[in-house]
Amino acid sequence: MSKLLRDPAIRSLLNRMPNNVQNTFTDEQLTHLKVAIGARQWGDHAVDFRGVAKVLKYRYYFVVLMGRNRRELSGKEKKISAIIQTCLISLFTFFIVIFLLLTIYLVKSALGIDLFEDYSLGVWSWFKGLLK
Incomplete structure (x- = not known):
């Protein structure tokens, strides 16, 4: 057949x-x-x-x-798709890392831990201002 x-x-x-x-x-x-x-x-x-x-x-x-693409992709389309997918994954990973670092920084600041004496990024003050 x-x-x-x-x-x-x-x-x-x-x-x-x-x-x-x-x-x-x-x-x-x-x-x-x-x-x-x-x-x-x-x-x-x-x-x-x-x-x-x-x-x-x-x-x-x-x-x-x-909808879902059911066609067979050409070589050029596969390459473009891989580049776009890599960019999206990288962007997503970047935002997750930034969010985690911000969360860790806020927890550190809430616990009163200072890594450097008399130095602050100002994020904790900004965050406390949001809560008021």
Whole structure:
């Protein structure tokens, strides 16, 4: 069985035909059918927002679709995805570290521990001002 015959869209189309007709399609014909079906078939998306906006005498339609990407990514897309993912993880890690350092500093200040005599970053004073 060819890979195209296992495709859900092709399988759905072929299941609506008699068996003797199903077996007459070549792989090339099935490929063209898949392209033609795929152009119309959106599938289910986590976000599917469609609307029409009227501006002066013209009407414009808009579509916002978001969901999990099920396509196979090209090499360039994989590289861009890896860079973006690395940046997001780095940014998240940076904010977590800053939050933890701030928390440790506030706990240290609340306990009255001074690492350097007569020196303060002013964070404890600012935090106490927020609590008032």
